[in-house]
Amino acid sequence: MNPHPTRPALVATSHGTSSPAGRRAVLGLVEAVRRRLPDVDVRDAYVDVQSPTPDDVVAGLAGPAVVVPLLLAPGFHVRVDVARAASAPGCVAAPTLGPDDRLVGALVRRLLEAGTQDADVVVMASAGSSDPVAQACFEQMARDLSVAIGQVVPLGYVGGTGRPLDDVVADVRAQNADRRVVVSSLLMAPGFFHDRVARCDVDVVSRPLLDADPADPRLVDLVVDRYATASAAQGALTGTG
Known part of the structure; x- marks a missing residue:
């Protein structure tokens, strides 16, 4: 039985890349987050180059969502793409991964x-x-x-x-x-x-933060914490926390 039937989906939103190695590396982090949160619907989304966009993912969800930018710093894509997706009813955006x-x-x-x-x-x-x-x-x-x-x-x-x-x-x-x-x-x-x-x-x-190796557990922790904090704030605002 799912102990959190109404937990928001996690829309893990990265920049996107044409590099096959880069795509595999990012998906490795998303998969690690998915394993860490087995009771959460974890989806991947991209603000450029790849699809689906966070808008498309959010539109296909039946319930609330937290858009977590897999980005190192705020910028154009956070202000525009992430903010637009998170403006949908029942959605909220988490902060970027950095600094941390x-x-x-x-x-x-x-x-x-x-x-x-x-x-x-x-x-x-x-x-x-x-x-x-x-x-x-x-x-x-x-x-x-x-x-x-x-x-x-x-x-x-x-x-x-x-x-x-x-x-x-x-x-x-x-x-x-x-x-x-x-x-x-x-x-x-x-x-x-x-x-x-x-x-x-x-x-x-040095190698980038993500590559062919399993994602550093600290990065997985960081994504999960960004989701948890935004989800708790969302629940407090809506009275569902």
Whole structure:
């Protein structure tokens, strides 16, 4: 018997990618969330490149839903696509995944897996955004990673506005000619942006947060917590919690 017959559906909404590896990586996270929440209808949705859209998924549901952005920071797609889907009756949007200490923990894990050493210089790479709120979020995560690894981590972008990663790396190399440069990839999955990061003049690039391996349990926890918090707030507002 289902102990939560009216629990809202979870619409896990990612950006979308044409990369088969990227698609598998994101679906791996969605599947892990589905296993963690066996009494919740977990659906995948995409704001670009892939289908279905979150609007389409929400329209096909018979009950309430929580749209959880599998995105690292707020920006255009959150303000437009996610907000539009969540404006349907009985729906609500959860915050993006970042910033959060669990993301930082996953980034540190990736750096260790890549063989990063204490003498290395670490630079963070982000896809970037023209949205100032998103930029502030990326900058906060760079500061959080700086604290976690005990060195200042400059931030560079491979898209949107902000300082290009190539320029950041060039400056770091000029100031640290005898040290390896390692890029911490603040990207959700393999694809166009990670390919651009990999082409930078650096010694090591960490893997994106999601790839062929099982999703980091911290990321699964983060998605589940975003859903639970938004669902509880939704219940409080409607009197169904």
